Amino acid sequence: MQDKQINGYRPKIAAFCCNWCSYAGADLAGGNRLSYPCDVKIIRVPCSCRVDPIFVLRAFRRGADGVIICGCHPGDCHYTSGNYHTRRRMSLLFSFLDYLGIERERMRVEWVSASEGAKFAAVMNDFVSEISKLGENRRLEDVRCKEQTETRLSEER
Amino acid sequence: MQRTDRDALVRRAVSLMNDGVCDRVLAWRRGEFSSDVSPGVFTDTESVEKELVRNFFCGANLSKYLISETEKTEKKVLIFLRPCDSYSFNRLLSEHKFNREKVYAVAVGCDGTADIGKLKRKCGALSDIKRRGDKIIAESLYETNEENEENEENEANGAERVFDLEDVLSERCLSCNLKNRADCDEIISDGGRDAVSERFFEVRRIENMSSEERYEFWRGEFSRCIRCNACRDVCPACTCEKCVFSNPSSGVENKAAANSFEESMFHIIRAFHVAGRCTDCGECSRVCPQSIPLHLLNRKLIKDINILYGEYKSGESVSQISPLNSWTENDADPSEVAELLERSRSK
Numbered sequence: 001m002q003d004k005q006i007n008g009y010r011p012k013i014a015a016f017c018c019n020w021c022s023y024a025g026a027d028l029a030g031g032n033r034l035s036y037p038c039d040v041k042i043i044r045v046p047c048s049c050r051v052d053p054i055f056v057l058r059a060f061r062r063g064a065d066g067v068i069i070c071g072c073h074p075g076d077c078h079y080t081s082g083n084y085h086t087r088r089r090m091s092l093l094f095s096f097l098d099y100l101g102i103e104r105e106r107m108r109v110e111w112v113s114a115s116e117g118a119k120f121a122a123v124m125n126d127f128v129s130e131i132s133k134l135g136e137n138r139r140l141e142d143v144r145c146k147e148q149t150e151t152r153l154s155e156e157r
Numbered sequence: 158m159q160r161t162d163r164d165a166l167v168r169r170a171v172s173l174m175n176d177g178v179c180d181r182v183l184a185w186r187r188g189e190f191s192s193d194v195s196p197g198v199f200t201d202t203e204s205v206e207k208e209l210v211r212n213f214f215c216g217a218n219l220s221k222y223l224i225s226e227t228e229k230t231e232k233k234v235l236i237f238l239r240p241c242d243s244y245s246f247n248r249l250l251s252e253h254k255f256n257r258e259k260v261y262a263v264a265v266g267c268d269g270t271a272d273i274g275k276l277k278r279k280c281g282a283l284s285d286i287k288r289r290g291d292k293i294i295a296e297s298l299y300e301t302n303e304e305n306e307e308n309e310e311n312e313a314n315g316a317e318r319v320f321d322l323e324d325v326l327s328e329r330c331l332s333c334n335l336k337n338r339a340d341c342d343e344i345i346s347d348g349g350r351d352a353v354s355e356r357f358f359e360v361r362r363i364e365n366m367s368s369e370e371r372y373e374f375w376r377g378e379f380s381r382c383i384r385c386n387a388c389r390d391v392c393p394a395c396t397c398e399k400c401v402f403s404n405p406s407s408g409v410e411n412k413a414a415a416n417s418f419e420e421s422m423f424h425i426i427r428a429f430h431v432a433g434r435c436t437d438c439g440e441c442s443r444v445c446p447q448s449i450p451l452h453l454l455n456r457k458l459i460k461d462i463n464i465l466y467g468e469y470k471s472g473e474s475v476s477q478i479s480p481l482n483s484w485t486e487n488d489a490d491p492s493e494v495a496e497l498l499e500r501s502r503s504k
Contacts (some may be wrong), residue, residue: 053429054401057422074484084484091494092432092461092481098495099364099457100421101372109491139372140421 011131012066013040016055019092020046020078022070022115028117036124040068047071048109049082051092056107060140066106066131068119073111084109102139105130160266161346164209165369169263169345170209170235171202179235179261183222183487185215192273192283198226204293211237213271213286213293216327221393227259234260239267240349240433241329244436244472245340245393251475253436254396264337268347269322269330274448276325289291290339293320321352329439329452332356338473360456364502379420388441394431394471401426426453433462433481436472464501465489 007075017023023044030035045051048071059067069090071083089110108127112120166184173179186197187210196217199205220242220253227232227413241372243264271293276283280297287294295318321333334352363371387458389395389402428435428451437459441451464467465482466488489497 016463054426059427059478061422081484082244084486084488085481085487088466088481088484088489091460091465091489093429094491095433095494095498096425096454096458098368099258099371099454100425101370103368104495143266 005061009132009135011039011128013037013066013068013124013128013131014047014059014064015040015042016045016051017042017112018050018078018083018151019044019046019073021072021076022048022110022120024114024115025070025112025120028114029121030117032044032117034117036121037128040124046084046085047077047079047082049089051086051090053089056093058139060102060106061142063137063141064086065134065137066108066111066127066128068108068123070110070112070123073113076113078111085147097140103134105134106137119130159211159213159215160348161211161266163209165178165345166211166237166265167206167209168265170205172203173235179231180235181226181230181234182209182227183219183234184209184235185211185217185219187216189287192271192276196222202256202360211265213269213288213325214273215233215441216270216273217409218242218393218497219389220249221396223249223255223260224396227255230259230260234264237263237339238258238337239265240335240337240347241267241333241436241438243337243341244335244470245438246270246339247475248434248436249393249396252396261342262339262341263349264339264341264344266348267350268324269326269333271336272327272443275327276320278367279433283428288322291322293322293325294318295320295325307410308495312479325362325395326350326444327439328354328359329437329442330469340475354498357456357460357466358462359450361502363453363457375421378449379424380421380451382424384420385446386424386443387446389427391440391444392427392431392435393440394434394436397425401430424449424451424454427451431455432458433479434471435459453497458469461494461498464498465494471495479503 048069051069056067069086071086072078074083076089077083086109094104094107097107098113110123112123119137159347169297170182180200182199182205184197184199186195192214193211194210194214196219197208201207201359223234245264248393249255271286276295280295281299282294297318330350331354332352333350335349338349363374366374386402414459435455437455445451449473462480469480
């Protein structure tokens with residue numbers, strides 16, 4: 001695994017991947033032994049439009065430093081128009097969060113097809129290095145969740 | 158005081174009730190002072206004659222009450238629609254929230270509503286307010302107000318203070334140039350004010366701040382939130398029967414003093430849930446007991462929608478399709494949006 005650690009900090013990234021394209025793309029990246037940082041936690045969704053804005057906020061709330069949504073290329077959606085809806089919805093959400101002062105760079109939508117394993121790895125490498133530069137998400141986190149997560153982690157240890 | 162005075166509304170309401178067309182009237186109800194007008198449901202002619210008012214403090218948008226009131230009667234519900242209310246009326250109708258057959262809609266013109274918060278800040282406790290030409294005469298309960306000593310011309314009047322109409326109007330009225338868009342059964346008068354300020358002026362001001370400043374600005378605003386949910390309850394676009402904020406497992410149900418996260422989450426979700434459906438009626442800001450400028454959240458979304466997906470005014474017609482329910486093949490990619498909006502700003 002490529003180490004993207006900067007000053008001991010490893011970002012937490014939530015990646016929502018659509019079942020039909022991007023999740024398969026991630027699989028291909030793995031199959032081809034292309035490396036991308038282990039900071040990316042993949043969450044499989046049936047379609048990128050399954051991602052409710054609440055999911056994005058909830059991820060940030062529970063300590064994610066960046067959220068990336070991956071779907072089929074526009075026009076290739078398994079459900080015909082799901083990603084077109086994602087495109088509009090997330091465009092507005094990102095711009096809205098930017099308006100509230102949350103760094104726009106923390107959120108991204110990328111189109112990755114099932115054959116683009118290399119693109120998947122490249123996108124994730126790029127996103128993780130950008131989030132590493134930005135540092136921790138302090139503006140949308142919920143400190144109560146943080147305490148919970150940290151106690152749970154220490155208990156596990 | 159308004160272009161249509163209360164007597165015209167009362168006459169119409171009473172005659173419709175006597176004719177047996179309507180047995181419920183949705184209008185504005187007098188409070189103890191002329192400034193504390195509340196929305197009211199009248200079920201008999203006597204209370205209509207006694208309590209119905211139409212003045213500068215009739216701020217409430219009545220459309221949302223149709224959802225519950227039309228269920229309660231076999232006859233029709235009479236509603237008075239100002240121009241801004243007609244947009245919410247259309248919006249609710251296009252979402253099939255009430256049966257149009259059970260509504261008797263009457264269009265009334267509007268000369269704006271006063272922002273009570275603004276007036277109270279200027280002259281303390283209000284007892285009454287009158288209009289003389291373009292001026293607003295506010296009568297305070299107190300003799301003088303220390304903050305406004307510089308206003309010497311009013312000293313002779315004692316508790317009376319004189320304002321320009323535009324100084325006391327609520328912000329939504331200053332940028333209003335709406336006409337009644339609903340398919341009304343009857344028109345008593347039509348038309349609203351002409352806009353004197355640009356609708357997106359404040360939004361642009363916030364957009365021009367740095368990310369850090371924006372964050373601090375909104376954190377300051379949201380930190381005052383007491384999570385009373387008034388903005389949600391009053392919003393004519395928030396009509397879900399089950400709300401995510403009533404769900405105990407959503408994690409955003411109650412106010413907690415831990416940090417400002419819950420408030421931001423609440424307000425982001427609230428604004429986003431009405432994106433593309435918000436008619437910009439400004440009720441959220443009007444009812445906010447903490448004076449949080451919530452309409453600026455909705456207006457940001459409206460502004461972005463207008464720029465990215467074409468000019469769109471929710472509630473203009475019953476048959477319109479919300480931009481978030483539709484798409485085109487050439488929509489901007491989320492990665493290009495920042496640049497597009499930036500470009501439109503510098504234009």
